[in-house]
Amino acid sequence: MANDLPQPLQAEVDEVAADRERGASELARHSLEILATAAHTAPADSAATLHTLLNALATALMAARPSMAPIYNLLHCWCKELEKPAAISLDELRTEAAAHAAQLIQASREAVERIAVRGAQLIQPGETVITHSFSSTVVAVLEKLQNQSIQVIVTESRPRCEGYQLAQQLSQWAIPTTLITDAQVGLFVQHADVALVGADTLLADGALVNKVGTYPLALAAHAQGIPFYVCCEQFKRRTEAMSPLELEAMDPAELGAPAYPHVTVKNIYFEITPARLITEWISE
């Protein structure tokens, strides 16, 4: 059982739980940064105390975002690498724990870079890419293509509209971009050559867990006969050890809809896209 965390660390966990901007990989790297900082700075009178605290912090971070396999996988990997406290001094544990976190962050960044190279090879100069939501891995692919005369079609991705953030990034690279409502996704697939999305989690049966709205895009891409590529680092794979998949429901107030009796507003963030709709997984 996790111990109660000191308030400043609990606040970091709460921030991860509440984060609606960052994708799963980014949040996993951010969680590792939180662990590295805690390894250096958390008050502890012995290696054993620090070890217990860091494990409790990692456990709380994993539990904060149950839909996001990368957080579980990277933090689980980090916990396993922590030396047993009996064999190590407090200062050594601080240094090693922070170094392990940095190594995993680096490995995650390298995975994104390898995917960006592979993804960019799959898209031809002059093609139009349609995407949904904001994926830092998709952004890495598009960055490589910024001088290849591509165009990009971006959905708003209600309710938080992180598509605006993606459009802003593409604007900075002078990539001609079309911004549409989520409802227009089926219409605009007809103007695209390739659909490209990120992943929050890859399921054991090859299905994708990603931001809600991904499944209609995949259906439309399939109907239109264009490839549907998913950028996905290997550590996004769900393992048996994880808690059952939970599709996180967020605050209905985010929709800004009026309240009426007998009307329930739903705001589920993630959905499953079946393996049969996925043309290719782009991984490291």
Place this chain on the structure above:
Amino acid sequence: MANDLPQPLQAEVDEVAADRERGASELARHSLEILATAAHTAPADSAATLHTLLNALATALMAARPSMAPIYNLLHCWCKELEKPAAISLDELRTEAAAHAAQLIQASREAVERIAVRGAQLIQPGETVITHSFSSTVVAVLEKLQNQSIQVIVTESRPRCEGYQLAQQLSQWAIPTTLITDAQVGLFVQHADVALVGADTLLADGALVNKVGTYPLALAAHAQGIPFYVCCEQFKRRTEAMSPLELEAMDPAELGAPAYPHVTVKNIYFEITPARLITEWISE
């Protein structure tokens, strides 16, 4: 060629062109009301002058909403029924023109009523219906089912969110309703027994023109194996005589998206759903 319309009549045409709330049938009936009022009250010194004016008004109303076949069909029908002015006095023309408009409005309302009866027979007590956008014909079906323990899933239908209006109506009938973003449509089809939408236009090949977002709903219903029913009065059928189908693009500002260089916002209201995805047309 249409004559220039007197300003008050042109204002009515402009209002029809700008209307984002009413569906095609409602706007067609509203256009007939405009014609009936003009028949009674438009200044004219002879039957010939009034005849020319009313024809010009009808032509302008038809041109105001090129995506909406019901406006074309009902107004074309009305024009054909107008007596030649040589055979009739000014007062007789006023009376007859207004009466024809009233008859067509009545015929349109009766068509909706027949569809409501048929549509209600296709939905079993206790079933969950998913719909998109606001269709007065779908509302007529759901009204008949208000004591049948049905539930309804309603999309927002960005950018104008006419789904809120539908949710409000269902709330008044105490029908348990779930309101979702357009992006959640694929996820929530899995909780529905039946998909039911209205139509702006029925194409010659059996395809449907309806509010954008209808096609993803139809794809998801097909993938999920639930029926996709379309409520559609016969006068929504496009004929050869109409101008080529144009999917109306509306003001991009309706999205409320930030402006960035190289980013174009698109706001197309209608899209085509192919006949193969439609389980059954419910018509009068």
